[in-house]
Amino acid sequence: MDAGNAFRIVVFKPVEPIEPVKDNDEPYDKRWISYDRLRVFYADPNAVLEKEEDGGWRKHVFRD
Numbered sequence: 001m002d003a004g005n006a007f008r009i010v011v012f013k014p015v016e017p018i019e020p021v022k023d024n025d026e027p028y029d030k031r032w033i034s035y036d037r038l039r040v041f042y043a044d045p046n047a048v049l050e051k052e053e054d055g056g057w058r059k060h061v062f063r064d
Contacts, residue, residue, distance in 0.1 A: 009041040 012035035040051040048060040 006042055006044045009043060011039045011041075012037065 012033075015034040015036055018033060037053070042049040046062055048062075050058045050060065052058055
């Protein structure tokens with residue numbers, strides 16, 4: 001991977017719907033959200049590393 005052009009991406013799908021933020025509610029970035037699986041990726045222009053549930057990494061290589 002090219003560290004100069006690499007990105008870390010963390011994604012998840014909420015278990016329950018997230019309620020819209022109301023005027024008097026806490027800020028959106030301060031809410032606790034339940035999720036089933038956190039996905040972590042590192043990507044550069046040539047490849048993506050995906051963290052496996054067992055802690056290992058899987059590499060996906062782009063080909064033209």
